[in-house]
Amino acid sequence: MTAAAPGGTSGGFSGHSSIGTRTRPAAWLGSKLHGFVVSSAASSWAEFTLRWSSTGSMVTTQLSRSSGGTPGTTTVPAGTSVNPFAGARRGSGFAGRAANRLSSRKLFCDAATFAWCRAFAMNGSSTAATKTTSSTAPMMVTRRAIALPRAPVPTLTGVRPARPIGAVRFHTSTPMHWLLTAAALPLLLAPVRAADPTPEAVDALAGDALKAFQAPGAAVVVLRGDQTLVLKGYGRRALGRDEPVTADTVFPLASCTKQFTTALLAALVDDGKLGWDDLVSKHLPGFKLSDPHATALLTVRDLVTHRTGLGNHDLLWYRAPWSIDHMLKQVPRLPLDYPFRSGYRYNSLTFMAAGRVAEACGKKTWPVLVRERLAEPLGMKNVAFTTAEIPKDADRAHGHRLNKAGKVEAAPVYEMREPNPSGSLHATARDLAAWLEFQLSDGVAPSGTRLVSSKPLVETRAPQNLMRLEGAAKALFPDTVQVSYAMGWVVSDYRGLKVVAHGGLIDGFRVQLTLVPERQFGFAVLCNMHDSRLPIALTNALIDRYCDLKSKDWNAYYARLAEEEAEAKSAALAARDRARDPSAKPALPLASYAGTYSHPAYGPATVTHAGGALTAKFSSFSLPLEHFERDTFRITGAFFESDLVRFGVSDGKATSLTLAGIEFKRK
Structure with a gap:
């Protein structure tokens, strides 16, 4: 015996054909069912409101008895096998706003069935669960609520109401399985989840995280389905200033932008203008890889799954003065x-190309499409696509970093003047509360309007490319077995739960957006501290609390991890410096290293000599150099501090320089 979950998806409880396991499908979590159990003579009733908690067990919020009165009813003969969820629709949640607009129905069954269901609830017999009632009395469905005399409500020890996503409604024309009533009674006996963290407890978690990571401020969002449980700012927007972080403080999302680009692509797939496996050459013929065979096979899916064979190449875009088209x-x-489609390497350039594909299919620019198709329908009023769009008097967070002494200081502002997909x-x-709700509802806006069909949007969160869990990655995800990249999301397991998340890192900031689909939770943590572990530590702590997992001191774990990483870096630099031969002089006079060097993709890097010192200039960076040993120089300030620049010398001439792993040849 199977039941269809809200939204019309057919299948048994949690994918099992037997309901004796008493598990519930993820799509039902948090949903509410309101009904009555009545006697065959319709002279007494037990009214109940059922809700599936985020743990999958059911709890009751109301149980009352009344007698007398006759409802206006439509009868369904006893023994009819029926399903309440076929045809039920989901709104902004898994039985949300759209369902709320359907006609309200109340569910009834006879006293004999009530007794049978209670017996099932007590012994958990899966055999009993698969049969229909043989009572001669009818089941009744009514179109309207029934005014019942006030009656005492029994005390249900240990039962706590779960927050509903929305009320489940039924079509009278849809038959209903008796298993619905069988599922109703275990709520009185099954264990229920602990209470949600109190606001004070969440405040304490956020405050502890700010202290542990020396972050000036953070903003936190917690959603269950279409209910916002937490939407709050903590700390300060800028060090040494009084302006607090609020729910309306603007933060850069950095690489979390990628999921907006893939959601836009999903909308275009929905329109029929694009296919995930379309060749890129069909929509963006000018985009090519260095391997012509890979170019010929390159698909839109490849662009957004980090499997094209390209390495990071972050310096081609990071603070670059040239355009995305360049x-x-x-x-x-x-x-x-690495060979095409044979590995994983994070690359942002291909997502820029994906944005251009969206523009080609949508016939508008990427920011216009994102605003019209996603941001505006979701009510995301403060979205900006460049730093120039943010008003000067805006409630805006300022970035910070730790200096050499370990003290917090303002980070250099990263001005982003061109919209970057x-x-x-x-x-x-x-804004992100609306975004998370849209994702949890598989494409429905808080208004109840569907923006994207479920299938293409869910595909953006489906595993696409395996990520090796070793070294630093394993330390970052200590309670994880498998990690895969989806499309703008990372899919992993966390302490037995499926988690879909993505981080964002840019100068002075770190953010984390997270979904726990089977529990219908969404989390966002935004922090104004550079490369801080605060977002992942606080997110893990919140998941533990809201999903009833054993608590772990994630602040201590990630703070220690950061310390170990800093110690390892310091030790490596110290070992490098100890191995240095300061007596090894450069092969050429300093002025001989001056000149222009070039890379086919990265362009020119120039070296100037003035005042007895060398300075290298590349992209928007000016890098002062001091001699390290032989033909190697150390960067002494600003970006890339302590990194080495190596010159190649041949036949008494400087022929190349290598900076950040990029070799530039002397012109």
Whole structure:
């Protein structure tokens, strides 16, 4: 015997054909069922309101008895096998706003069935669960609520109401399985989840995280289905200033922008204008890889799953003075780091190309499409696509970092002047509450309007490319067995739960957006501290609390991990410096290293000599150099501090320089 979950998806409880396990499908979690159990003579009733908690067990919020009165009814003969969920629709949640607009129905069954169901609830017999009632009395469904005399409500020890996503409603024309009533009674006996964290407890978690990671401020969002449980700011927008972080403080989302680009692509797939496995050459013929065979096979899916063969190449875009179109024209000049579709390497350039694909299919620019198709329908009022769009008097967070002494200081502002489909989006916690709800409802806006069909949007959160869980990655996910990249999301397991998440890192900030689909939770943590572990530590702590997992001191764990990483880096630098031969002089006079060097994709790097010192200039960076040993120089300030620049010398001339792993040849 199977039942269809809200939304019309057929299948048994949690994918099992037997309901004797008493598990519930993820789509039902948090949903509410209101009904009556009545005697065959319709002279007494037991009214109940049922809700599936986020643990999958059911709890009751109301149980009352009344007698007398006759409802206006439509009868369904005893023994009829029926299903209440076929045809039920979901709104902004899993039985939410759209369902609320359907006609309200009340569910009835006879006293004999009530007794049978109670017996099932007590012994958990899966055999009993698969049969229908043989009572001669009818089951009744009514179109209207029934005014019942006031009656005492029994005390249900240990039962706590779960917050509903929305009330389940029924079509009278849809038959109903008796298993619905069989499922109703275990609520009185099954264990229920602990209470949600109190607001004070969440405040304490956030406050402890700010202290542990020396972060000036953070914003936190917690959703269950279409209910916002937490929407709050903590700390300060900027060090040394009094302005607090609020739910309306603007933060950069950095790489969390990628999921907006893939959601836009999903909308275009929904329109029939695009297919995930369309060749990129069909929509963006000018985009090519260095391998012509890979270019010929390259699909839209490849662009957004980090499997093209390209390495990171972050310096082609990070603080670069050139346009995105210029960047994409350089991609054919980048050799592939691994064979096409045979590995994983994070790359933002391909998401920029995906944004251009969206523009080609949508006939508008990427920011216009995201605003019209997603941000505006979701009510995301403070979204900005560049830093220039943010008003000067806006409630805006300022970035911070730790200096050499371990003290918090302001981070250099990263001005993003061109909309970037890979990382330029800015938004507030309030905006992200709507975004998380849209994701949890598989494409429905808080207004109840469907923006994207479920199938293409869910595909963006489906595992696509395996990520090796080793080294630093394993330390970052200590309670995880498997990690895969989806499309703008990372899919993993966390302490037995499926988690879909993505982080964002840009100068002075770190953010984390997380979904726990089977529990219908969404989390967002935004922090104004550079490369801080605060977002992942606080997110893990919140998941533990809301999902009834054993608590763990994630602040201590990630703070220690950060310390170990810093110690390892310091030790490596110290070992490098100890191995240095300061007496090894450069092969050439300093002025001989001056000149212009070039890379096919990255362009020119120039070295100037003035005042007895060298300075290298590349992209928007000016890098002062001091001699380290032989023909190697150390960067002494600003970006890339302590990194080494190596010159190649041949026949008494400087022929190349290598910076950040990129070799530039002397012109």
